[in-house]
Every structure is written in structure tokens, then in C-alpha cells.
Amino acid sequence: MNKLTAYGVALTWTVLASATHGASENAQQAGALSGSSLQRIDASHFNIDDQEIADIRQGMQSAVDADYIAGALLLVGNSDGVGMLETIGTQGPGDAQPVNAETIFRIYSMTKPIVSVAAMSLIEDGLLSLDDPVGDYIPAFNNLQVMNEDGTTRPAQNEMRIENLLTHQSGLIQSIFALGTPLGTAYQENVPVKADLTSTATALEIAQRIGQLPLAFEPGTAWHYGHSTDVLGAVLEVAAGKPLDAILAEHIFNPLGMDETTFYVPEAKRARIAQPIHGDMSDNTEARDFLSAGAGLNSTTEDYARFAQMLLNGGEYRGQRIIDEATLERMRVPEIDDNVSRENFFYGSSGNWGLGFHLQPIDASQPEGPYNFGWRGIGGTLFVVDPVNDFYLLYMEQRWGGPSGAPFDNNAAQRVVYEAIRD
Template identity: 65%
Template sequence: MTAPSLKHWLQTSALATVLSLGCAAAIAQSEASSIKRIDPSNFNITEDEISDIRSQMQAAVDGNHIAGALILVGNDDGIGMLESVGTQGPEDDTPVDAQTIFRIYSMTKPVVSVAAMSLVEDGLLSVEDPVSKYIPEFGSLEIIDNETGEITPAENTMTVEHLLTHKSGIVQGIFAGGTKLGELYSEAVNTDGSMSNAELAAAIGNLPMLFEPGTAWHYGHSTDVLGAVLEVAAGQPLDEILNERIFEPLNMDETTFYVPSEKSSRIAQPIHGAMADYTIERPQLSGGGGLNSTTEDYIRFANMLLNDGEYRGSRILDKETLDWMREERLTPEVSREYFFYGNRGGWSMGFHLQPVPGHDGSSFGWRGIGGTLFLVDQENDMFMLYMEQKRGGPRGAPFDNNIAQRVVYEAIAD
């Protein structure tokens, strides 16, 4: 049937009315705000506790640690706590709100990891695939002894799963300072966004790894390389992959690698430390830390994870895939020498597994180096977000993402 005849048939069929109403309802639902307020008692949080949390946040603003911040707790029923203090920047009188745009840095990693597993579901990728299948430079892996500088051929093959779990042996200059490998990264890998994903991955593939893939955990450029792998596997740039598989279905239309100049007035700015200007487009679409987002948008992603891969009728991942992603990957034979949290918590295929204070279960999520945090806790049927922008500055802030997580759980447990 041709397009004109199909249109005519729809217009003349009684079924057209039903379809039109259904489509309109679906569009209205997808475009509705992700913030529906419900009583905080749904999370066992009292108004006094909210007031105390807000006062601590305000103290961080008054003490010149941050310009502003936002915290929320919600679930599929709605948002039980949403508090914001301060402004979007040190020279900006605009209050922080759910439309403020934050550099979420490493909170990009779970998004890209979910996209990777979406490709796995579609048969375009396997977690068992060698990275060299997509990035040939990883075909002749070498391992460096950071104490002696000796470089030897690798015995293990690096796989996509190693990228997802940070067990690849790939590091990052900022986390390898003072070492021979750190020097090699500084010489070969540009971190200013001037390299495309493919160029950055190729440069890293030509460097030695810190350890045999699969034997230890180390934070670094693994998810940046994963982004390059996805581009080859899907035959699309990373931003198109994320738009098609996550952002458009969830209506996350303000989560982007680069911010249009007309939205620049909504970008949060730090008091301390320099942050990249993401209104200037560069070749790299960093899967490890390049996204900007709003609270309104990221709620949708967190809610989808809490709801086993689905949000308001849009399924991003099958529940079984998400369950697989959340399994512990720091098994006893994997070294935790470089793990940020020692023997506490763990790591899955894309998420930090965080122990929940006072509970047997655990939450999963991650944070950004600019001060942001999200976590999903299915046992307590909640997700939380904390948004601020800070790089450095004086120590002893009365509120930050670590304190945010602690006080929320203290309130829930009371």
C-alpha cells in the first residue's frame, strides 16, 4: 500500500480514531515531566529530616564550597524529596533547579554501558568479543611492569566484558601519576577532546596495559574505548547510538555531549576548579565522561533502571539483561589493589555496587568527578540523585555527594 493510500485508509477507518487517541496518549505520557511530587513519608523521610538536609546543603553554599546543589529521592510512583539550594554559578543569580544543566562526567559510563548491552541484545555485539575485533590496535597487547618498566607480550585477550568491568588493564593518566605508564599516557593520549573516539582508542591500544586483562580492576579509559567499540559495532557515531537506544525512547532530550549555545545560561558552573566548556564541540564523544544532563532527564534513566529496564512503556533493556549487568564481577581472583573502596562494595558490567548502610542488599550507580551522584536501590524501592559542580577547593565541605548518600540512608532507616 502506498503512503497516500495508507493515509486515506487511516482517515476513513474507525480504527484510525483508536490509533490516533492511543498515539496521542503515548506521546503525552512520554513528554510529561519526570517529576511528580509524592509525600516523603513514602520513603520514611520526615519534613524535619528534609529541613536538616537542606540546612547542611545551604551550609556548603554559605561556606563558599559550591554555588548550588540539588538532591532528590524518588521511585516509579514519584519524587518524595526534591531540595535545591544556591545558584547555578558564582556569578549567576539563577537558582539551581531540575532544568539546570550539569556536567555529569562519569555518570556517562552507566549510560554507555546500557547502550552496549542493548547492542548485545540485538546481536550486534557480544561481551565475549575481543576488543581487537573492533579496534585492531588491541591485537598485540603488551603488559608493563610499572616498577621496572619491563614490557612483555600479554597472555590474555582483552574482551568487551573487560571494558565494561574495568578489568581491561587500561588506565588513565590522572590515576597513574608518577608511573612510567602514566608518562606514556600523557605523551600519547589527548584528554582535551581533540581526538575522535577511534583515534583515542587506537592510541591506547598501542600502549602497554597495566596488568593482564581480567586479573584486576583499575579505573581509566575503558568506557571511552567501549564507546569506540560501539561505533564500529553499530556503524554509527556514539551520540546517534545513545539517542536512538536511550535518549529518544526516554525523552531525555537535554542529555547531550555538547550543549547548544542557546542553552548556555542554564549550565552550572563551579566556584572552585576549571571545567570544560561543552558549548564548544570537539571531535571526541567521550563514553567515559562526556555527557551533560539535567535532573529532569537523568531521573528517567535512573527510574528505568529501578523499573527493571522500562520507563513509562519504553523498554530499554530486558530485565534478564539488566540482572546480568548487575552481577558482581570483582570475584575473589580479581585484585582489588587499585579499587577505590578496598574491600567494600563491588563492580558489575557498568555500575558500582555499593553496600547499603543498615541493610543486607546493595545499591548500584556511579558518580561524576564534578560532584554528581546517582544510585538505584531496588530493595528500598528508590533512586536518588545529587547534583553539584565542584573541582577541588577547600577541604571539609559540610555537604557533598558522599554526605548526600549517607544522610538519605540515615533518614530512610530512622
């Protein structure tokens, strides 16, 4: 029995068994983790004073007043509690409900670190390895081709491995990052994923289509953002014999009590969904076949704070061990060395990338680290974990296009928090 056949057999068992086993396990976890993850402590714990908070609020308000966003939330916390939780504006245009810790945001690429942690958890369980060829799980990734600059192809010399998916060194791209190129056009024509993440295909079916396309470069030789984590999600489904939402529930959401982080939002919670002023975002109350490991999740500040605090605590939250501390340390090892091209790395010569996280210098004068880690979402969200200064940061807004030059955004949020902490 190959791994794809095993996936089908195990998935059948999962559907039959989940109603009984899952219900009792979820109840036990919820009882153990009841209560807010946002217990308040004084902001002075983080060396942030009242005037600095007032200045930060004014900056956030300026983005609302100028109609860039309807509202936003900025949080700074650690294992002792939350020292700053500032909210401005409302959940959307024409919505009188203020933004709060229970507002539901489309977190887009902040899905990737969650899936990456789940992947490392499956590695700890022995279900896969960083060195495994992707083709062992999805045969479409055997016999890969690399596209040359002139549009011709040649056989790949390197195998694509699980580690390459986590580090974005797989050779996979995304059409939005390669517009006007032969490979970008091939992605547009063959990968049935719209901007709103709707698709009649499953993650595995999409991964199989991607595996039939040429690579942008030899695996392991360059960094390029794209569908790597979406393919990783399909690999996890095959390795675990379960759909991705069940994997994340078992390894991340149930142990942490993240009961409002989902691939789609129940209709009953529609009134809590944040909306942008500019552009249209997907209707995230619609169930979909494609569970995007790269950009599909919705979450609240309350929920994502649990994930961020777990990372700050070395892989553990309120007695629930998600991954071993040594595994998390491995995820924070810089993977872009002198042999890896930075041509398409978002931060150029600055910072690095680990197994699923950005690695950015805490002090710009020390480009080789120490680093914080985290990632952001295209809809305006950001999380940063800084073990050196013992805090995590969450910034939540919903913005999709619109005019450039917002007076406050996720970049500004990170900057002003560091300025306040260091002052």
C-alpha cells in the first residue's frame, strides 16, 4: 500500500472515529484551558509608559481617520500577561462594533507558521522527516523539471525535500510573484486557486497539479515565496492520513484551546468578522474544498496570542507541550546561507528564514542576530516573537489594496513597540 492509498484508508477511519474520540478529547482540553489568554499586567513590565501608549494610539487612530482601515488592534504580552492591548475603530465600514480581542480576522500567511509547527510535530511523531523527498508522498513531484530563462526546461538535479518546503527553497513559486514570466503564466493556467482561495479542488489535487509544473530553480539553491506551504499541507495529509483541519486540531488547536481558528467561519459568527474599507476579501463563512496551508485560516487575537505565547515559552502553553524546545530551536536556525540566492528574499540582505518563520535582527546594528521570529499576512496582520526581550507582538487589521502610504500599519506597529521598549 503506497502513502496515497494509505491516506484514503486512514481518512475513512478518521471520519468514522472523530465524532466520539474527538468530542471527549476536545471537552477535556477546553476544561484545562478555559479562561482568557489575555490576562492584563501593567505596561511598565515591558518598559512602555502611558505617554508612549497614547502616542501609539494616536498613530493607529490616524490610519482610521484617513480611511485606510476601519479599525485595528495592537497587543504586547508574554507569559506573565498582556501589558498593552490597544484597539481603535470598528470591525468594518458601516459597522458600529468596535474591534476587540474576539474580532475574527483573515490571517492569510500567518497560517504558514501554524502549519509549519504542525509539520515539525509530525516529524517528532516519526510520520515524516525533513530529508524525505516530497515525491515519496506526492508522486507528481518525482522527475521534476527546471525552467530556464528562455522558457525551455531541463531535468532537475536536486530532489525537492520536506525541508525545502519549510524554507521556501523548493523551486515552487506563485503566479502573483512571477507575473509576465512563462512560469508565472503556467501557474495562472494550471493552479486553480483564486485570490479569494476558492477552488473546487482539494489541497492534494492542487499539489498534484503544481508538481507537474517546472520549477523556478534547483531545490535548495534560492529563496522564493510561493505555494511551498500549500504543498506542505498536502504532504501532511498524506503522511498523517487525515485532512489538514483535523491535523491542526489534534496537534495545535485543541491542546492550545484555539477553538476559533478555522478555515471557514460559522455563519452564526459572521457579525464578528473584520472587513476592509478598500477592496474585497473572500466570504470566509463559505466552506471550501481547498484547505490552504499557506493562507487559509481565520483567527482572533485571543486565539493567536495562545500560539504566540506557546512559541515564546519554548513550545509549551499552560502545561500543554506542542513541540519540544529543541525542535523549536531547530526551526529558528537561519537557512539562507552563502549558497542560497537572496534575489527574491523580501528583506534583501537583511535577516534570514528558518523552518517556517522570518528571522529578523532585533537590533539593526547586529544583522547576524539575535533574531526575533514570526510572519505576517497579506491582509495586514503580523506577529513577532522576541525571546531575547521576552515578549510577543500581535497587530491585527484588515486591508486589501487601496491607497499607499498608510500612516500606521504592521511595519509601524513593530517599529513603535521596539522604540517604546528600548526608550
